[in-house]
Amino acid sequence: MNTPATHTASPMEKRDWIAGLEKGLAVIEAFDDQHPRLTASQAGARCGLTRTAARRYLLTLAHLGYVGSDGKLFWLTPRILRLGHAYLESARLPRLVQPFLQRIAGGTQEVAYLGVLDGDDTVYIARSGAMRHMNTGYMLGSRVQAQVTAAGMAILAASGEALADAWLAEHTLSSYTPYTIFSTELLRTELAQVRRQGWALSEQQLELNFRGVAVPLLDRNNALHGAISITMPINQESSEDATKRVLPVLQEAARGLRPLL
Structure with a gap:
């Protein structure tokens, strides 16, 4: 499980x-x-x-x-940054995933992230981006309520229905934009869809005109370690076109990481 x-x-x-x-x-x-x-x-x-x-x-x-x-x-x-830096320097997962994030960023020209779940929040513990994007997006250590990020949705869905329901029962959902899903029942339905398809798409949930795409990171025993994701401006690109462009790159990276986790 x-x-x-x-x-x-x-x-x-x-x-x-x-x-x-x-x-x-x-x-x-x-x-x-x-x-x-x-x-x-x-x-x-x-x-x-x-x-x-x-x-x-x-x-x-x-x-x-x-x-x-x-x-x-x-x-x-x-x-105080010494405390967080000590984690980034000593933790195995960010160092292992970083080269894959670099390939994702290079292949899509978008910012790529590694996120994990900590209580209410998605915490970003590694990132890589094209030079034009390095000053945008989430910083290392950024915390964002999980259900408004693609990475958080991917992690919650991959955790399994029972654990996702337990998380929903324990957390208060906040609204950030007119598009934010903050109804527990609607979010449960969305998580079921993410679980079925194996990836998450989040659009304008936290910030207008931005979308994220994420896939869970599973090891060879199907244990969940987090999620890798891309965050990008929506601009004129449709959801379908954006997903077709970046999802295969994320999925390939997740497959490559699976035997290494």
Whole structure:
């Protein structure tokens, strides 16, 4: 059976749990694009800590160089990128898939991605694109709600009906454009179609005038590792023409990766 490429917490003994580490990471995750600078009180409110406790974590992070401060407000510094860079440098999957993404990008002149599922989101952990596209699309580490991306749809569908239904039951769907599917029943129907055909097409779900095409990455035992995808402007190209142009390239790459995963 396929398994979704998402994080699931492993059981652990209570004596092995380090609560301070959990709280420190929660403080880091309190910052986002809507909250780039926070007071200790605001950070504490966002991660369930008192102002005093949040301030101690923030001051420790500042001492280590991961947080900057003017004495009142706190913000993340570029050093925080060391954490994500450590994953990209050490993880096998992005390094394995990268040459295939380069071939996809070269063969289609579009931006190619490797995406995995983490909770609500598709997370992009590798990309390659033609020079004219390198400053567009998703950056490494970008997180986008799964159901509005072709990669997320491919992963959810390939996870199997039971696991996809469980994901739908646990997540709140958001609408981003007039075309976004945010009805659970409509999305379930769409996932069934993706599951039958083995690939996903997503059009204007997150951003107007953009489409994505994706195929799941399965190994020789049919275990699911993520999805490879292409994102492109719609322009004057029809859905049928775009799919005919890029889908065979994605499918060929997925077949080539299958024995290597």
